[in-house]
Amino acid sequence: MSGAANAMRGEAELRVGDACLVLRPSFAALVAAEAELGPLFALIERAADGRLALGELAALFWHCVKERPDGLTRDAIGEAVVAAGLAAVTPALRVLIGQILQGR
Structure with a gap:
């Protein structure tokens, strides 16, 4: 899989089945997420208000997966x-x- 997340790069880990995926909020990943979900600040506001939808959460994670294993959907x-x-x-x-708000 992708290896261990590097906290210094703002990476996080997500377990999907037996795989541990590294989530990395790169510029390209965040642009793709924003294109689908709308402005990132609005997304963060919804999260802070407890209004982040499950589909939005999954979409953000999907776009931030650093290396997608074959067959991952x-x-x-x-x-x-x-x-x-x-x-x-x-x-x-x-x-x-945190990475979206602070950057590297």
Whole structure:
């Protein structure tokens, strides 16, 4: 898979099945996420207000996967979020939001 997340690069980890994916909020990843989800500041505001939809969370994670293994689907990421529970994936979301707000 992608290896361990590098906190110095603002990376986070997400477990999908037996794989541990590295989420990296690169410029290209965030541009793709923003094109689909709308302005990132609005996304962060929804998250802060507890109004971030499950589909939005899965989409942000999907776009930020550093290296997608063969066969990984967006639905698999969504199912992994549901299986783990929101409390378990919140640390990864927090890292991504922190990077969006602070940059490197």
